[in-house]
Amino acid sequence: MATAQRQAGIPQGITVVLTGFLPVLAIVSMFPAVGAMIGHFAPTDPSAATKVPAMVTAPGLAVAIMALFAGVLVDKYGRRKLLLISTFFYGIIGAIPFFLEDLDLIYASRLGLGVCEAAILTTVNTLIADYWDEGGRRRWLTIQGMVGPALSSVMIFFAGSLVAWKWNGIFLIYLVAIPISFAMLKYMFEPESDATVRRNLGMDEEGVAAGGFPWMKLLGIGALTLGTSLVYYVFIVNGSLVWQELGIADPESIGQITALPSLFILAGAALFWLMGRKGIGSRWQIAVMLGFLGSGLALMGLTPNWQGMIAGMVLQQTGAGMAIPVLIAWAQNQLPQEHRGRGMGMWTATFFFGQFASPLVLGAIRGPEGTTQSVFFMAGVAAMVGGVLVALLLRDRKTMEA
Numbered sequence: 001m002a003t004a005q006r007q008a009g010i011p012q013g014i015t016v017v018l019t020g021f022l023p024v025l026a027i028v029s030m031f032p033a034v035g036a037m038i039g040h041f042a043p044t045d046p047s048a049a050t051k052v053p054a055m056v057t058a059p060g061l062a063v064a065i066m067a068l069f070a071g072v073l074v075d076k077y078g079r080r081k082l083l084l085i086s087t088f089f090y091g092i093i094g095a096i097p098f099f100l101e102d103l104d105l106i107y108a109s110r111l112g113l114g115v116c117e118a119a120i121l122t123t124v125n126t127l128i129a130d131y132w133d134e135g136g137r138r139r140w141l142t143i144q145g146m147v148g149p150a151l152s153s154v155m156i157f158f159a160g161s162l163v164a165w166k167w168n169g170i171f172l173i174y175l176v177a178i179p180i181s182f183a184m185l186k187y188m189f190e191p192e193s194d195a196t197v198r199r200n201l202g203m204d205e206e207g208v209a210a211g212g213f214p215w216m217k218l219l220g221i222g223a224l225t226l227g228t229s230l231v232y233y234v235f236i237v238n239g240s241l242v243w244q245e246l247g248i249a250d251p252e253s254i255g256q257i258t259a260l261p262s263l264f265i266l267a268g269a270a271l272f273w274l275m276g277r278k279g280i281g282s283r284w285q286i287a288v289m290l291g292f293l294g295s296g297l298a299l300m301g302l303t304p305n306w307q308g309m310i311a312g313m314v315l316q317q318t319g320a321g322m323a324i325p326v327l328i329a330w331a332q333n334q335l336p337q338e339h340r341g342r343g344m345g346m347w348t349a350t351f352f353f354g355q356f357a358s359p360l361v362l363g364a365i366r367g368p369e370g371t372t373q374s375v376f377f378m379a380g381v382a383a384m385v386g387g388v389l390v391a392l393l394l395r396d397r398k399t400m401e402a
Contacts, residue, residue: 008131011187016131017144018180019083020124021151022090023063023117025173027236027355028152030056032160032255033170035240040167041103048103053237053359055107060355062114063121067348070122079123079130080190086119088181094174113174114352121348130191149265149321156262160255214334221331222350224286224390229354230361231293231383232323234376235300235316237359241372242300246309257306261313268292268321272329282330287391289326292319294383301377327351 034052041048074082093113097106128140155173162169243254268289275285296316303309331347366375 006189013140015183015187017147020144021148026059029155029159029173033163035244036163036167050363057355058110059114059117060352062111063118064349064353066118070118074123079127080188083123084184086116087177090116091175091177095171098168098171156255157259217334225350226354229351230358233355233358234379238372261310264314264317265321268318272322272325283394285326287387289319289322290383290387294380297376298380301373
């Protein structure tokens, strides 16, 4: 295909936005299903209460591992081909658990889904840089940031209905990737040059020779990213269990009740944009983000009723809307351009390892006799303390400023 004269436009932009939502779908769609799946497997598997949340976030483990190598695959095999293959098999592998009754096999299929996610994430982000100039990238990334949360709320609403129909009916939702792959076949084209991906991967030899890799900065970025990720996924993975502890166990009701407050993730994205526009530094953005996440979780951990749960969700979702853009912008400002690609690849690996580890850490804290609400409260307090520490310890770090 001759692509030298092709210009990306609205069809490519819409396809990129929808494709970029697929890794988000892999986690948010499972939110109403956790309780139902635990109830299905608990009679035959006493460890279901721990294994099911771990299964939900298992793709994060695969992304954490593969994100370090996905850029190399993109460079070697091309963007379009890898994106087509990974998206098509995302739909197939994602739907496989609908036909399974073994929790271990479902877990294995989720790992396979994560391999597809790693390729999708890397390829989509690379294509955005390849297709558009700086203004176009900013425009489509903004649209992606606004559309993603809205689609998440819609998917949570319908996911509850699928779980109410059948305990594993939720897995059919992954088939949406199939028509998206057909749209890719029609609209996506291979960029003319691979210079962008080489720059993103830090493969420019002249730039690498100019200075050593900033390992100490990266360790700090990784530590804060991992801690935030652990807190970020507390509600996503275990929120339905808190609803059950409050006496609301119907998956369809949970999906409908949580659809509206989950839209406050858009408020978080808007707050990030506003704070940056006002010149508020990254350390304060991080502190505010952790404050919202922590106060929301703590409130959900203390509330005795659904009204308090909704209020906690509003706070937590606002923080969740800030989390990823705040962390990415901060990390990018910490890394010199010649090392930024590899550094962000490692950022991705760290964030998704947090997705994988979050339910395991929470399960260990809760123990066999504890409550999920108590864990929410402890995680919330930890996040708020972390926000205070960020504001204090990073006060004089000029590189923190956005």
